[in-house]
Structures are given as C-alpha cells and as structure tokens.
Amino acid sequence: MRVNLDGIHTNLRFSAAHMVIGHESCGKIHGHSYIVDVEVDGERSGQFGFVIDFKILKNITRNICKSLDHRVLIPVDSPDLTVTYEDDNTVEFSVLDCLEYKLPIQDVVLLPIPSTTAESLSVYITDKIVEEIKDLDTLNYIDVQVNEGIGQGASNRYYFNE
Numbered sequence: 001m002r003v004n005l006d007g008i009h010t011n012l013r014f015s016a017a018h019m020v021i022g023h024e025s026c027g028k029i030h031g032h033s034y035i036v037d038v039e040v041d042g043e044r045s046g047q048f049g050f051v052i053d054f055k056i057l058k059n060i061t062r063n064i065c066k067s068l069d070h071r072v073l074i075p076v077d078s079p080d081l082t083v084t085y086e087d088d089n090t091v092e093f094s095v096l097d098c099l100e101y102k103l104p105i106q107d108v109v110l111l112p113i114p115s116t117t118a119e120s121l122s123v124y125i126t127d128k129i130v131e132e133i134k135d136l137d138t139l140n141y142i143d144v145q146v147n148e149g150i151g152q153g154a155s156n157r158y159y160f161n162e
C-alpha cells in the first residue's frame with residue numbers, strides 16, 4: 001500500500017536561490033518556491049496499521065525543508081565550483097574559474113551534491129529522509145519529488161531492501 005504527502009497542501013515547501021552552473025539562463029543566481037511531494041510504499045504494520053505515520057514523515061520532511069529555506073544553495077561537489085575561502089561569517093567560491101562570489105555564511109547552505117537541479121535536490125532530500133526513518137523492515141520504497149514551483153519537478157525513488 002502507498003501513502004503520500006502532497007507538499008503544496010501539507011506545507012512541505014521552501015524558498016531558495018540557486019544556479020545551474022554553466023546553463024545559459026539558469027547559470028545566474030535565481031530563486032524558486034520549491035514544493036516537496038513524498039510517497040512511501042510498504043506493508044501496513046503496528047498498532048494502527050500504518051504504512052508510515054504521516055506525522056513522523058511530515059516532521060522529518062519539514063525539518064529538511066526548513067534547513068534549505070531562505071538560503072542560497074551551493075553545490076560544493078560540483079567539479080565547476082571551488083570554495084576558495086570559508087570562516088564563521090563568510091564563504092567565498094568561484095565558478096567555472098571566472099565568476100567570483102562572496103556571501104555571508106548565514107545566507108547559504110553548502111550541500112554535498114554535484115548540482116542544485118531539481119534532480120539532484122530530490123536525491124539529496126531522499127537520502128536525508130531515509131537517514132531519519134526508523135523501522136524500515138516493512139517499507140518497500142520512498143519516492144521524493146522536488147518541484148520548482150508548480151508544474152515541473154524531478155522525482156527520485158529509493159528502495160529500502162536492495
């Protein structure tokens with residue numbers, strides 16, 4: 001059986017700025033209002049016959065959204081981005097060896113991913129949710145879709161028992 005959270009109605013959202021390094025138009029810093037949809041497939045179990053407790057799944061996903069909200073998302077694993085300076089207040093990085101950025105550390109999230117496309121963000125958020133879920137025995141897969149606004153998104157599926 002499958003359960004799902006529709007991010008627009010369950011407030012699984014965040015607003016953030018990013019860039020798609022090297023892309024003609026999306027290479028410039030710009031923003032999206034992201035919406036995260038989550039689906040979990042598994043066996044019903046426990047006292048209440050849940051696949052997974054909605055409340056637990058919402059809290060986990062909301063906390064991840066909160067960690068990204070109102071920040072500039074920086075993909076530090078990109079081969080085209082180099083962090084050149086970082087201290088408690090500031091991060092500096094260069095992109096494609098020609099663009100120089102200096103931002104307050106409080107305004108950014110340094111993400112261990114190769115890009116901040118919807119595709120990469122869906123993988124990142126999937127992995128973060130999976131880290132937090134307990135009692136995995138009865139679950140089959142989780143599917144996380146990251147939407148850049150309404151109408152376009154990328155989804156990633158993780159199988160628990162492979």
Ligand SMILES: [Zn+2]
Binds near residue numbers: 018026031148
């Ligand atoms: Zn974008």
